[in-house]
Amino acid sequence: MSKADLETPLDLSSLAGKGxxxxxxxxxxxxxMVKAFAKAGSYVTIADLQQELGEKYAAELTAEGYNVQFxxxxxxxxASQVKAFESASVFCPTRSIDVVIPSAAVFSETFLDLMTPVTGEQLPEPSTTVFDVNITGTYYTAKLAAHYFRPTSNSEHESSRxxxxxxxxxxxxxxxxARFTAYGATKFAVRGIWKHSRDDLKALGIRSNLIAPWFIPTPMTESQVEHLKGKIQFAKVDDVVDAALRCAADQRIQGRAIAVTPGGNVDLRDDPEGLDAGVEVGRVVSGLDKLIDAVSTMET
Structure with missing residues (x-):
């Protein structure tokens, strides 16, 4: 399988008018990513639980002349995701959805949190929200994407490509x-969903790719980032956006996993030829070993 070209300047013209x-x-x-696709001329649907924030953001982008709905x-x-897909499918003038990104995710407590209750008290039941959102949510989104991507009786099969x-x-x-057992496990699961579905999706003419960022300061990682400032280098939001735009716009990129590191983006070669990313991950880790130690030993 060919490595993704992550250097050639992007031509985003193919994203104009896409859902x-x-x-x-x-x-x-x-x-x-919403703003980047909107700037490229796409019709973007924000599907999010944060209603006030989502409505405000969609209104701001719409006021700037972009086509965005919440x-x-x-x-x-x-049922909630079906509603979002139905709305997205009619929001675009072509009545189609062309790009789907299951980006919703949450963090969780560490594996050993809540393990020292007051003597005589029951250990509190751990929350499974991180699994519900990161795994079940992603699986639902991927299933619905495959459904809405499939050609209708009035379209050509080639259009699904x-x-x-x-x-x-x-x-x-x-x-x-250490320290991120539940969250890390969910991201292993997301990787598994992608790896096990990519050939099935390819058979339908649907391209599937994966983005794997290193630590990036975002609202979700805010508490962790505070502990890590001055100790590690962070990856950049712009590099995640670039990876997403490339995966969507470059028809040559199929079945690739792209790591977003402090030093830039890397095709992990997560395929049999690349030993399921073993070689490239080894190289990435060799450049991040001190950073990983800092993360593993950070105080809570």
Whole structure:
């Protein structure tokens, strides 16, 4: 499988007039991608639980002349996601959805949090929200994307080859470490959903790719970032946006996993030829080993 070209200047003209749905698009990385696709001329649907924030952001971008709508969405609810996809499918003048990015995600407590209750008290039941949002939500989004990407009786099969599903994982889905057991496990799961579905999607003419960022300051990672400032280098939001735009616009990029590191973007070669990313992850880790140690030993 050919490595993704991450250097050639992007031609975003193919994104003009396309229908794009981004879950978790009201803030953080999702919001940055929403604006980038809107600037490229796409019709963007923000599917997010944060109603006030999402409505405000969509209104701001609309006032700037972009085509953006907000749909209040709970990604853990199948019915709620169906509503978002239905709305996105009619928002675009072509009555289609062309790009889907399951970006909604949450963080969680560390594995050993809540493990020292007062003597005699029951251990509190841990929350499973991180699994519900990051895994179930992503799975629902991917299933619906595959459904809405498939050609209708009035369209040509070849048109589905323009469709792009971009999974949002994390380098935590490749590099195991302390302190982020639940979150890291969900990102391993997102990677698994992508790896097991990409050939099925390819058979339908649908391109699927994955983005795996290193730590980036966003509202979701705010508490962790505060502990890490001055200790590690962060990856850049702009590099995540560039990876997403490339995956959507470059028809040659198919079945690739792109790491977003402090030094830029890297094709992880997460395929049999690349030993399921083993070689490239080794190179990435060799450049991040001190940063990983800082993360693993940070205080809470």
């Amino acid at each position: 794009v749905l981004i879950t978790g698009g009201a803030s953080g990385l999702g919001a940055a 749909v209040h969405t709970d990604v853990t609810s199948w 323009l469709k792009s599903l971009i999974f949002m994982a994390s380098l935590g889905g490749y590099i195991a470490g």
